[in-house]
Amino acid sequence: MSERTDRLLQIADDELFLGWRDSEWTGIAPFLEEDVAFSSIAQNEIGHARALYELAAAELGTTADELAFDRRPDEYRCAPLVQLRRLEWARTIARRWLYETADEIRLDALKRSVDPEIAGIAAKMDREEAYHRMHAEMWVDRLLATKEGSTRLDEAVDELWPYALGVLDDELRPELRRRVEERLGRTLSEVEAVPRTLHEAELAELWKEMTVVRRSEPAGSQW
């Protein structure tokens, strides 16, 4: 597998798993409007995953569905940040915001790629991610506005920080630190990034749920 395809799968897996995790709020988000908007954003992420899988599939001679659902859990390349199950609103917001901040840095780098397909899909994703960032930034401000909210956001960011660093390659991590520290107005601890090669136990659980329908029917079934 080429480095290009490996890279595409990393980002696609990130978007698929984050989309899936965020969709776990459908029906139980803090209030109705947030529920609908949050679910819509989760769906967008899965749409990005599909577009990226399609590019990878063209090179591998397979399909987006097969890449999304027919690999073994240990073959996924998503960052541990998006594997975690954290059904607690401050943690969900902290993860979304950390992911979107890291993703913006990653997309900026990809938009400058000499590969026109990569640069094109990055620019397309970034135009939609801009609204996801608006949403995440709004929630960060809402949490920062109260003492309880900012305490909970701080705890969540501290817990997730090593995972957030793991979304990016080494050379992009200092920029993530700079942006997050500037936004929160505090220094974050020096920690080791949680690498992509690490698979949280939650990944296997989510994989089972995500592929249950796919696995229940023989390959090639038409829906």
Next chain:
Amino acid sequence: MPDLVFEVFRQERKGKPLEHAGSFRAPDERAAEIYAREFYGRRHESEALWLVPRSAVHAIGDFPEEFDKSYRRVDGYSLRAQLREARERAGTAESAPGGRAT
């Protein structure tokens, strides 16, 4: 938490009027814009949106009608009876030229 109600006016295509499309709750205008984009914009179904806090709407819903003012309406006069009389006088009842009798 979401304590404001926003009324949404949606323009479907350029040149068409903005029409009331519904309402939703949001904690403030910033959240309202994000929600409106997701609810009314994600399928490219809108050309433009106006978000109006319900508190900004001066609503009127009572129109007393103590006296018969039907004569003020453009449909206040029925021409049917006058037309029938005119046709009877002319002897052309039920077969008005160039059209059906009404």
